[in-house]
Amino acid sequence: MARRGDELRDHILFTAKNVFLETGFERTSMDQLAARAETSKRTLYAHFESKDKLFLAVVDLVRELYLDRLGTPGDYAEEPAEAAALYCGRFLQTLLWEPTLRMCRMGIAEAERLPEASARYHDAVFGSMHVRLAGFLGESYGLAPGEADRIAYDVVARTVHPRFLRGLFGMEPVAAERPEAATIAADVDLAPIRAALAATLPAG
Incomplete structure (x- = not known):
């Protein structure tokens, strides 16, 4: 079953977190992120208008995970x-x-x-x-x-x-x-x- 809405957004965020940690911000592309998240680049941009915005969202995700831990x-x-x-x-x-x-x-x-x-x-x-x-x-x-x-x-x-x-x-x-x-x-x-x-x- 295809992911949609908030479930897809969360999936993109957790995938992006892993990719950023593996390759660094500069070497990570939106094409790479879309491929790893198994979604289209168009869908990726529908949730996050730029790599910068996606990175900010990942930072917020990491903050929540860290403080909970x-x-x-x-x-x-x-x-x-x-x-x-x-x-x-x-x-x-x-x-x-x-x-x-x-x-x-x-x-x-x-x-x-x-x-x-x-x-x-x-x-x-x-x-x-x-x-x-x-x-x-x-x-x-x-x-x-x-x-x-x-x-x-x-x-x-x-x-x-x-x-x-x-x-x-x-x-x-x-x-x-x-x-x-x-x-x-x-x-x-x-x-x-x-x-x-x-x-x-x-x-x-």
């Missing part, structure tokens, strides 16, 4: 400090997944030409994570918003960003298979994250 700190443990540590560990775990790094590299490569797409991706991967972590710390420890923001930024900057940058430049082992939350402790050294939280969070 990451969740919130409260999903990870009952004790606030451990929940925050596992959340940061999950963040690092997903950052060091090959498709995430490829998407980051693509966003950087297209930042000058498609700043909106790069900004959306940055907000999804980094901005939203920070907002969720800072909000959780503020609520759990009664911190003022500015203080919660500072602690969240300090912990992530010291424990997550260095390894992410190493992965971005190919200097850190990355996961080819999608990492699962159940294996955070096996995939990530949580000790530095726990230590950073302990050094910055209020006692008790």
Whole structure:
């Protein structure tokens, strides 16, 4: 049965996501995307008027998938400090997944030409994570918003960003298979994250 309407649009988006990750934005053509999606080029353009528009839609799709996969700190443990540590560990775990790094590299490569797409991706991967972590710390420890923001930024900057940058430049082992939350402790050294939280969070 032929796909139609929203089902076809979603199929095109997921196909485009895979093709962009495989070949990069610049080397991907609308002819190639139509062929991979098993639809006509005319149908492709009926849903997305340009490759740029399609890429923006893919970024929005990736954002939804990423935030759903990451969740919130409260999903990870009952004790606030451990929940925050596992959340940061999950963040690092997903950052060091090959498709995430490829998407980051693509966003950087297209930042000058498609700043909106790069900004959306940055907000999804980094901005939203920070907002969720800072909000959780503020609520759990009664911190003022500015203080919660500072602690969240300090912990992530010291424990997550260095390894992410190493992965971005190919200097850190990355996961080819999608990492699962159940294996955070096996995939990530949580000790530095726990230590950073302990050094910055209020006692008790």
